[in-house]
Amino acid sequence: xxxxxxxxxxxxxxxxxxxxxxxxxxxxxxxxxxxxxxxxxxxxxxxxxxxxxxxxxxxxxxxxxxxxxxxxxxxxxxxxxxxxxxxxxxxxxxxxxxxxxxxxxxxxxxxxxxxxxxxxxxxxxxxxxxxxxxxxxxxxxxxxxxxxxxxxxxxxxxxxxxxxxxxxxxxxxxxxxxxxxxxxxxxxxxxxxxx
Numbered sequence: 001x002x003x004x005x006x007x008x009x010x011x012x013x014x015x016x017x018x019x020x021x022x023x024x025x026x027x028x029x030x031x032x033x034x035x036x037x038x039x040x041x042x043x044x045x046x047x048x049x050x051x052x053x054x055x056x057x058x059x060x061x062x063x064x065x066x067x068x069x070x071x072x073x074x075x076x077x078x079x080x081x082x083x084x085x086x087x088x089x090x091x092x093x094x095x096x097x098x099x100x101x102x103x104x105x106x107x108x109x110x111x112x113x114x115x116x117x118x119x120x121x122x123x124x125x126x127x128x129x130x131x132x133x134x135x136x137x138x139x140x141x142x143x144x145x146x147x148x149x150x151x152x153x154x155x156x157x158x159x160x161x162x163x164x165x166x167x168x169x170x171x172x173x174x175x176x177x178x179x180x181x182x183x184x185x186x187x188x189x190x191x192x193x194x195x
Contacts, residue, residue, distance in 0.1 A: 016041070016048055019055035028062045060112075103147040110140045131176035138169035 016038050024032040033041065042051040067087075074083060097105040117133035141162040148155045 013049070013052060014056070016051040016055050019052060019059050022059050023055065023062060026059070026062045026066060028058070100147065100149050103143060107140065107143040107147055110136060110143055114140045127176045127179050131173040134169045134173035134176065138166040138173065141166040141169065 017035065020029075020033055020038060023029055038051065042048045045051050045054060071084065071087060074087065092102065092105070095105050114133070114136040117129060117136050120129045121133040144155070144162050145159050145166075148159060150156065
């Protein structure tokens with residue numbers, strides 16, 4: 001079985017207006033922006049592609065919020081792991097990722113998690129967040145390796161460095177965990193900044 005070329009020409013990306021319409025459909029806007037407002041926003045942020053990426057991530061966040069609410073209601077009504085698994089499989093289906101593309105999708109999602117945790121760690125949120133940030137960074141490196149399916153892939157040469165980074169991050173995470181106090185009460189003496 002041959003593995004599809006990971007570097008095929010991408011399909012045209014949805015426009016900022018497409019993402020704005022989706023955000024409107026989810027009820028994320030009190031008043032949807034006009035085409036002129038979208039054009040002004042695109043100019044302000046550096047172009048149509050930048051605004052489309054910003055709005056796509058806003059849509060991703062709005063979808064996460066809607067999904068959390070829907071799952072919460074589903075579980076409150078007595079649904080269990082089977083139904084939760086069925087619901088969450090739709091992320092993969094809706095992303096259009098299949099075969100090797102699944103690793104790319106997981107890498108992208110992990111990048112969001114890693115960036116948020118890294119920001120919290122930089123604010124000094126404590127050793128649990130620090131360990132989580134380093135673990136997410138290690139997972140990001142491992143998924144980058146997992147997305148390479150051939151020695152002909154230009155990213156294949158980066159695998160040794162990615163694995164070394166994953167080892168370093170996991171060792172740092174373990175060191176953070178080893179520093180944790182023995183009791184939960186001792187962990188929560190200080191407040192988490194920004195939370």
